[in-house]
Amino acid sequence: MPSDPAIPVPNRPGVTLSPEGATFCVFSRHATVVDLCLYDPANPSVETARVRMRRGECDLWTAQVPGIKPGQLYGYRAHGPWMPDRALRFNANKLLLDPYALAIVGQPDGCTSMLGHKGPSVFPGAHDNGPEALKSAVVDTAFDWQGDRSPRLPWQETVLYELHVKGFTQKHPEVPKKLRGTYAGLGHPAVIAYLKDLGVTSLQLLPVHQHLDDQFLLEKGLTNYWGYNTIGFFAPHNEYASSPDPQEQVREFKEMVRALHAAGLEVILDVVYNHTAEGDERGPTLMFRGLDDRMFYRHTFDEHGANYINITGCGNAVDSATPPALRLILDSLRYWVTEMHVDGFRFDLAVTVARDQHDNFDANGQFLAAVAQDPVLSQVKLIAEPWDIFRMDSYQVGGFPEPWRELNGKYRDAVRKFWAGDEGSTAEFAKRLCGSQDVFGWNQRPALSSINFLTSHDGFTLLDLVSYASKHNEANGEQNRDGDNANHSVSCGVEGPTKDAAVLKLRARLRRSLLATLMTSIGVPFLNAGDERGRTQKGNNNAYCQDNDLSWMDWAFCDEEMLDFTKQMIALRKRLSSLRRTQYFDGMVNPATGLADVTWLEGDASLLCHEEWHDPKRVFFGALLDGAPPLLLLFNRGELPQNFLLPGSGETVWSVVFDTSLVPGFVEPDSRLIEGGVSFHIKASTLVCLQLNEGPALEGAHC
Known part of the structure; x- marks a missing residue:
């Protein structure tokens, strides 16, 4: 089919629509011939036209087709050598998806007809799977976004689900x-x-x-x-x-x-x-394998020929390099x-x-x-x-x-x-x-x-x-x-x-x-x-x-x-x-509060020293976090309850924010006020959070 000068010829893969028709473009370096096959949207098993594509720069094959509308179904057939030992697996009997397809029609119930080979992959399969193969669809990307804008939340505000x-x-x-x-x-x-x-x-x-x-x-x-x-x-x-x-x-x-x-x-x-989804050499020929196996997948080459590098556990690895x-x-x-x-x-x-x-x-x-x-x-x-x-x-x-x-x-x-x-x-x-x-x-x-x-x-x-x-x-x-x-x-x-x-x-x-x-x-x-x-x-x-x-x-x-x-x-x-800190803890003291950004505490409110972290029997510790307000996190992963001496003196007032031993866990504000210097009981397998309401938090703490 001769080219239509009214249809633009983009230097990029995929389908480019214009009022006059469309340009189809696909990559293959090692193919000798590539055909564009058009299928009836109302009956996807029926091929309505076949167009021989032209090879251009950068190994891009193109075809300009007038009259193409959104919804048109299509696929490619790539001709070339069948040399699996050199990572060349061309088989023109297999209809191939466009790697740049914006929509795909069909859902095959098995891969037998999709296999590009016969037997132990020594010979290419002769069955033409065009009628039942997956088809690519031409899509008009126009859409009224109605002023849509991304929330673009900073990472510190993000909660992934x-x-x-x-x-x-x-x-x-x-x-x-x-x-x-x-x-x-x-x-x-x-x-x-x-x-x-x-x-x-x-x-x-x-x-x-x-x-x-x-x-x-x-x-x-x-x-x-x-x-x-x-x-x-x-x-x-x-x-x-x-x-x-x-x-x-x-x-x-x-x-x-x-x-x-x-x-x-x-x-x-x-x-x-x-x-x-093409898997290893036993898998179907659907897209990359049939267009240019050597260029799209990672292989090793030895005296036995080409082998897929399976570092994904799925049979192949896309060669992103x-x-x-x-x-x-x-x-x-x-x-x-x-x-x-x-x-x-x-x-x-x-x-x-x-x-x-x-x-x-x-x-x-x-x-x-x-x-x-x-x-x-x-x-x-x-x-x-x-x-x-x-x-x-x-x-x-x-x-x-x-x-x-x-x-x-x-x-x-x-x-x-x-x-x-x-x-x-x-x-x-x-x-x-x-x-x-x-x-x-x-x-x-x-x-x-x-x-x-x-x-x-x-x-x-x-x-x-x-x-x-x-x-x-x-x-x-x-x-x-x-x-x-x-x-x-x-x-x-x-x-x-x-x-x-x-x-x-x-x-x-x-x-x-x-x-x-x-x-x-x-x-x-x-x-x-x-x-x-x-x-x-x-x-x-x-x-x-x-x-x-x-x-x-x-x-x-x-x-x-x-x-x-x-x-x-x-x-x-x-x-x-x-x-929601954006910085690591560094132990620096905040002059306004007199607290380090984090202070690690023993059960008696003294400082937890470095060597004590690695005690294999340690099940309990506290973390005092500077902030507005300062927070005290108490962790007890043990099977027994523990007592923790709350930092500060009688002038210090703590309130419980949540206690995971309780149901539902959170405590009504100011409903549990506790003075500093008092022993706090924390149950087994529990995390408690307290906040400092008033007064000094670390008087007398030492290591």
């Missing part, structure tokens, strides 16, 4: 049935009212990029519920939309963001750029910020994305350097999951440069160990409470570099963390072999559900103590949706394939006492600036 778009509203009684489990459902006024009342500020959505279900899960009657199996880096997942129309799906996502922004809530996307893959990742991120108005990203297995051309993690490598200087991306929230797997350099907590924040796995583990009663855990617990300066401060990273979390989608819920000593993943169909074994969890004497009142009381107290620790720690607090309501997964710590009641939010049940405590803890953090 991780949720699943479908699971959060699938059973919500106030959301219309046709909107449950959708973007529109998440943007529903009843849902927004709940989030605002809870007090969280930023929603971190599990993957919303178009993804596929793994074949081995489909064979078990399961699905990839979490969605960490991306196949469309620009397309919102079509199953989370209330409309089957691709144009409406994009619009619905934007409407959700607009509604959340209007309520002052940020939208953070969990993004998976480290691998794709090559120009086309790096460009796609950056273009995708900018699209979600500029076109979809999201406020930031959490990067799954971010170490993989940050690896250089030699497959080594590099804090100054291509991807991290590109983001740091990007005028759009450097201004949004960037959160790294700072690890991948199978490499000596896979664990990089503290290794990312500014402006990145990191999920602090060391915080999670240390806090869990402390409240589980592990011996020798107190010293590290205090470091995590103080912002993990030992992890982030060595290269001048700020105190708010740490994303502090206790639980997330990946692992136990907060209730299960104190109800199960072991994982129970039998429902996943892998004989309980999957999921992490090192959970630092406790059952409180009974594994799983119980009616024992003493056990239930202890579990509730531990949950309050864990949550109170989270909200009083330096760093950015992160909540897993449902923990505030007592959500359980029945001991399953790897519910990635459970698209059912096990994973969905049960709105019919709520631990009202825990919900109330969570709301009050978030409100307390927002109210007191001393709980």
Whole structure:
């Protein structure tokens, strides 16, 4: 088809619409021929036209097609050598998605027809899968944002809340049935009212990029519920939309963001750029593999040929160090910020994305350097999951440069160990409470570099963390072999559900103590949706394939006492600036109060000395925080109550703010006034917060 001079020819991948038609553009360095295939939107199995594309500069293939309208379905066929030993896997019998597709139509129920090879991948498959293959859709991006503006909250004001778009509203009684489990459902006024009342500020959505279900899960009657199996880096997942129309799906996502922004809530996307749903050499040919396997994936080459580098556990790793893959990742991120108005990203297995051309993690490598200087991306929230797997350099907590924040796995583990009663855990617990300066401060990273979390989608819920000593993943169909074994969890004497009142009381107290620790720690607090309501997964710590009641939010049940405590803890953090510090503690004395920014105390109110932190039997200590007002935090992880001599003299007056041994936990202002120098009784497994009402706090303290 001859080119139409009225249709612009952009030098970038994707589809560019104009009144006259559209230009289709796709990258492939090693293809010999690329065809554009057009399909009938009303009958996606019918191919209506095939256009031979022209190769241009930068290995971009283009085709100008007049008369193209939004909703047009299309795909690519790439011709070239079938040489798997050289990472070349071209098979023109396979229809390929556009890596820049803004919407994707279809959901294959298996991958047999999608396989690019026959048998042990020695020969290319001869079956033409065009009729049943996924199709890319042309989308008009015009949208009335009605003056939408990002809340752009500073990190010290941020409270992250991780949720699943479908699971959060699938059973919500106030959301219309046709909107449950959708973007529109998440943007529903009843849902927004709940989030605002809870007090969280930023929603971190599990993957919303178009993804596929793994074949081995489909064979078990399961699905990839979490969605960490991306196949469309620009397309919102079509199953989370209330409309089957691709144009409406994009619009619905934007409407959700607009509604959340209007309520002052940020939208953070969990993004998976480290691998794709194509898996290893046994997987389907859907996009990168068929367009240019060598340029998009990381490989090793030896005497046996090319092998995928599997540092993600998913069969392949996207090669973010090559120009086309790096460009796609950056273009995708900018699209979600500029076109979809999201406020930031959490990067799954971010170490993989940050690896250089030699497959080594590099804090100054291509991807991290590109983001740091990007005028759009450097201004949004960037959160790294700072690890991948199978490499000596896979664990990089503290290794990312500014402006990145990191999920602090060391915080999670240390806090869990402390409240589980592990011996020798107190010293590290205090470091995590103080912002993990030992992890982030060595290269001048700020105190708010740490994303502090206790639980997330990946692992136990907060209730299960104190109800199960072991994982129970039998429902996943892998004989309980999957999921992490090192959970630092406790059952409180009974594994799983119980009616024992003493056990239930202890579990509730531990949950309050864990949550109170989270909200009083330096760093950015992160909540897993449902923990505030007592959500359980029945001991399953790897519910990635459970698209059912096990994973969905049960709105019919709520631990009202825990919900109330969570709301009050978030409100307390927002109210007191001393709980939202932006600097590490340095021990400097405030001349106005005579207090150091933090003072560590023994039970007799004397100073806690350095060597005493590492006593394996230590279960109890106090932290006096300077502020307006000064706060005293008392931690007792032991199984026995303790007495703490409150600092100060008879002229000193303390009042209890919260006590996690109580129900609901918070105390009415000024209802419990206690003089300094008096012994205060703190129960087992308890965190107490007192505030200084008047008088000196540290007379006579010494080490």
